[in-house]
Amino acid sequence: MRGACLHARAAIYLLNINFGAPAMAKQKVTLQATLPHGTFYWVSEVNAESEEEAVVAAENLFLAEMENIDQWEFTDFEVTPT
Numbered sequence: 001m002r003g004a005c006l007h008a009r010a011a012i013y014l015l016n017i018n019f020g021a022p023a024m025a026k027q028k029v030t031l032q033a034t035l036p037h038g039t040f041y042w043v044s045e046v047n048a049e050s051e052e053e054a055v056v057a058a059e060n061l062f063l064a065e066m067e068n069i070d071q072w073e074f075t076d077f078e079v080t081p082t
Contacts, residue, residue, distance in 0.1 A: 024048050024049050026045055027051075029046055029055060
């Protein structure tokens with residue numbers, strides 16, 4: 001259900017772009033997912049009118065990158081003793 005809701009919000013977001021919605025502000029979005037073996041963060045910059053639209057745009061950018069996962073790799077890391 002969440003995926004369908006995200007797609008609907010993304011469609012509304014795209015309609016607003018195409019029909020001259022008010023100017024959007026650039027926003028930095030950090031998404032966090034707590035997974036069984038660690039925590040994953042996705043940080044991106046998007047243009048959006050609201051926090052909700054910014055989150056949807058960032059989620060869509062993440063999904064697009066996952067479709068091309070074989071074309072990228074992690075380029076930075078930090079290792080600390082626990």
